[in-house]
Amino acid sequence: MLQIKDLHASVEDKPILRGINLEVKAGEVHAIMGPNGSGKSTLASVIAGKEEYEVEKGEILLNGEDLEDLAAEERAHKGIFLSFQYPVEIPGVSVTNFIKTAINSTRKAKGLADMPAKDMLKMIREKSEMLEIDRKFLSRSLNVGFSGGEKKRNEIFQMAMLEPKLAILDETDSGLDIDALRIVANGVNKLKSKDNAVVLITHYQRLLDYIKPDFVHVLYNGRIVKSGGPELAHELEEKGYDWIKEEVDA
């Protein structure tokens, strides 16, 4: 599904990623952990195609296709979804209108006609029920006045609607109370299949109690310095990141 080879990226001439190698196969869940400032969110943004980030070396392949020349929306059309750590507000644009525009933009890019309103409604009903989202919520302006939990739930709702191949969840657990975390994690678990893949970016072990990763990677100073199974996350929870830093810096 996703192959990242020796990826170097910088923002405003400041190198952030210094040689990332990662392979994510269909059906897998990967967790990327690491201390603040290690490059986790940058990695998510670079995969999604944010313009401010300069890829200096290496490549990102999605199902064998190099993403380098694709704009962010084209990557989205190919099935990449990023759940934002800080979702933006768009006043006057309802959740429904936004998701409708997103779905139809992707359909248009694939040469399909707009989704019939009836199908759209049915899908919205199903997915909002799954995530325990109130109907009134859908008519509110996108993220305006949303609580932290509502914002994240809305991100996962969009993921459910767009049915991506590769979902990158950037700090989706931050700002969630335990009930919201459970709902969001349940949603992600229901959306998982053998045909898609999930990359969880998180600082803490907490989310991984609900969404079980197959692999855990530790990012530090722009490199993946350690990879392992779920047990690695527990080790990090117990010991913190200092021992990794010492190992690497030694």
Added chain:
Amino acid sequence: MSKYTEDDLREELKTKEYEYGFYTDIESETFPIGLNEDIVRAISKKKNEPEWMTAWRLEAFKVWQSMEEPDWANVNYKKPDFQAIAYYSAPKAIDPNKTLDDVDPDLLAMYKKLGISVDEQKKMNNVAMDIVVDSVSVATTFKKTLGEKGIIFMPISEAIQEHPELVRKYIGTIVPTKDNFYAALNSAVFSDGSFCYIPKGVKCPMELSTYFRINEGGTGQFERTLVIADEGSYVSYLEGCTAPSRDENQLHAAVVELIALDDAEIKYSTVQNWYPGNDKGVGGVYNFVTKRGLCEKNAKISWTQVETGSAVTWKYPSCILKGDNSVGEFYSIAVTNNYQQADTGTKMIHLGKNTKSTIISKGISAGKSQNSYRGLVQVGSRAENARNFSQCDSLLMGNECGAHTFPYIEANNKSAMIEHEATTSKIGEDQIFYCNQRGIDTEKAIALIVNGFSKDVLNKLPMEFAVEAQKLLEISLEGSVG
């Protein structure tokens, strides 16, 4: 394919021409340039006007000569040379007894390009339409249907002939000839415009619409609109404007007067898309317009405007809330891009008791443009319990444009309640990236954000107009985020 960046988009759109910038080669009859008493008389004569109308024009001309162009607005431009403009230009061969079939086929083709095919309009939109190209009304549709209800909707030049008593009674009562420089000029030289009268108790069954277009080079357009809603009547009136691209600045100085008698309601909607000039700030229409309405008892006037065109806009559709319990509303979206300048807003003059006004202004600035809201809320000493709510929001794109708000409040009655809210925001790269990530391209993302920002006002427009307005917003702002 290499990455299609915002810069590419901007480059591409720089070369995108103004959509309505075609010039229709119709034989037309234009007066010599310049303005003097003889020209004023000639216009009046051409229109076969009665003596009182000629005298009224000459009086206005005299007043105009003693006035100076206002310079208090937040706009900079080279003052027009009023002696270098032709004050009358009519497409030739117009028969006063024309029907649609008699209309010059080139003109009809032009309406098609404008997307306002008269035939289609008639069939599909239930809109009665008067079209003013340069200075003369070309076709008024639906005259008969309206006639059965006693509604008069015709070019004002015809109304002066057929209903002189109504015109004479009301013209210049809301916007007096000496009101301001441009109103005086308009009063002296207006060549056509629309006239509308809704009889007592009649709800006009369809939207009435006027489409204005400046075609001839070196001409000014000075149309005059007079709408009278008699007691207990209702009318919704739409006005659209376009002009072809030209290097020189064209002058447009219109006057609109609305009279809502007791219990009457007038809804007046404008989509203004005059040529805005090119991306270097060359050319474009100077849009200096005076619009004002008077509300008698329990009457209501709503102004809704979407202003996307013109190089310079100077326009303050206002309400005089004379009657007790009368209501004034002003809903505005003003978009400026490139080197456009807009100074627009409203005046709400509360004179009667329990009068209410609402102002919602959405200013969107992009490129190197300047966008100003200027509004006055005035409460007279006898206006007990007057209420006003004003909301002025500005949206900025890029770092080179400006948004300004000049709210003036004069309350002379202690019971007045006046609220004013204002916000300024900017379309951020984060918003764009968020949309991109969901598969929405940058152009569509801007349209989405701008439409969301403008929603409160777009909702006030009649349906067909709202769709057109949304499209216009998109066209006006394409490639403007940097």
